[in-house]
Amino acid sequence: MAYTRGNLAVQPKRKEEVNPLYREKTKVVTRRRVLPLQEKLLYMLTLGVCVLVAITLISRYVQIYDLNLQAQKLDQDIATAKKQISTYQMEKQNLEQKVAQKARDLGYVSPDENATIYIPASSATTPGDN
Numbered sequence: 156m157a158y159t160r161g162n163l164a165v166q167p168k169r170k171e172e173v174n175p176l177y178r179e180k181t182k183v184v185t186r187r188r189v190l191p192l193q194e195k196l197l198y199m200l201t202l203g204v205c206v207l208v209a210i211t212l213i214s215r216y217v218q219i220y221d222l223n224l225q226a227q228k229l230d231q232d233i234a235t236a237k238k239q240i241s242t243y244q245m246e247k248q249n250l251e252q253k254v255a256q257k258a259r260d261l262g263y264v265s266p267d268e269n270a271t272i273y274i275p276a277s278s279a280t281t282p283g284d285n
């Protein structure tokens with residue numbers, strides 16, 4: 156049996172040659188259903204919640220990215236500061252070595268470790284003698 160308009164119990168029409176000039180036409184009409192207002196509001200509310208969650212997640216990722224960027228910049232600053240400290244320490248050591256050599260060149264002598272230095276009492280100044 157043929158499937159006719161959703162019903163198997165109907166037998167298909169046989170062609171009748173009653174009027175050869177008349178031809179039967181069928182037109183399929185589809186009607187578009189309009190969503191009810193409550194359903195539209197539910198969809199809009201759901202969409203709004205999804206957008207808010209997405210915005211929240213994106214903003215958190217932006218904050219995390221910014222913190223990582225700041226941490227990287229601080230690491231770079233620390234590395235440059237450590238390099239400067241090491242160069243300053245090298246300069247300090249070089250200058251300390253040059254001070255002793257310069258003093259010897261100018262005629263200063265370093266006292267022996269066992270020697271005692273005496274300062275006469277008359278040449279010593281007290282804090283109130285200005």
